[in-house]
Amino acid sequence: MADLTRRQFIIASTLAAGFALAAHPILAEVITTDTKGLVAGEVKIPVKDGEIPAYRAMPAKGNKFPIVLVIQEIFGVHEHIQDVCRRFAKLGYLAIAPEMFVRQGDVSKLTDVQEIISKVVSKVPDAQVMSDLDATVAWAQKSSKGNINKLGITGFCWGGRVTWLYSVHNPKVKAGVAWYGRLVGESNSLTPQYPVDIAAKLKVPVLGLYGGSDNGIPVATVEQMREALKAGNSGSEIIVYPDTPHAFFADYRPSYRQEQAQDGWKRLKAWFKEHGVA
Structure with a gap:
């Protein structure tokens, strides 16, 4: 999609409906949050090279809502991430999940996890992600009743790593919660740093939530991150x-x-409330 014109880029950019194909079969106990009392649905975020789609949910009444950026897994902004946004909106937040992969491809139509990673996710530059999130925050403040002074971020899997990185990138972030995001990895031109590399200079309090039996994130790397955080004073x-x-x-x-x-x-x-997001 990189060679699309700006107009084509805008037309081609829409969120997926339902769950990503690679995530099927879907469990019967899936949580579904309704939109009663909410404004919820797809919006367009102006970015440097056009527009990207995002899912936005917020209370139908009120203004100056605390903002929470919700960062996707490798499956994109599919139904689960959209539902998480609605859960936040029910708590009084303006939650917004921008589609981070839209230039590289539509992961919702791919059926194999490794194909998603090799064809799309591995080609997404961190610099693009940081810029798109900056644009999302600006949009939430100007166009969606968001309070920039109460900005939080949370992300899952791929988005967990982004949560750590964006908390260093944007000093406006009050707090972050990273769900099982990768902490250590091989640096390259697209992903030059990992959370362990920025831990010492992190100033934003981030809560990391990890599984002790995570096959992709060894506990040893979690301990490595804990040690790296001790060199800073973020309170993470x-x-x-x-x-x-x-x-x-x-x-x-x-x-x-x-x-x-x-x-x-x-x-x-509790973390968001303690650190001034709620």
Whole structure:
């Protein structure tokens, strides 16, 4: 999509409906949050090279809502991420999830996780992500009743890593909650840094929520991040749930663990309240 004209880019950019194909079959206990009392749906965010789609949910009444950026997993801004936005809106937040992969491809139509990673996710530059999130924050403030002085961020899997990085990038962020985001990795031109590389200069308090049985994020790397955080003064913390897999918050997948997911959500709400987001 990189060679599309600005007009084509805008026309081609829409959010997926339902769940990403690679995420099927969907569990029967999937959580569904209604839109009663909310304004919820797709919006367009102006960015440097056109517009990107995003899902926005907020209370139907009121203004100057605290803003929460909700950062997607590798499956994009599909139904689960949209539902998380509605859960935040029910709590009084303006929650917005910009589609971070739209220039590189539509992951919702791909059926294989490795194909999603190799064809799309691995080609997304961190610099593009940071710029798009800056644009999303600006839009939320100017066009969607958001209070820039109460800005939080949370993300899952791929978005968990982004949560750590954006909390360094934007000093306006009051607090972040990173759900099982990768902490250590090989640097390259597109992804030059990982959370462990920026831990010492982090000033924003980030709560990391990780699974002790996550096959993709060894506990040793979590301990490495904990040690790196000690060199700074952000007040960040990491919780590790024993015998818990990756994606334990994803209520539509077999990896879902209700007890840990509910505990993590409770901790998130308290963290945002403690650090001035709520």
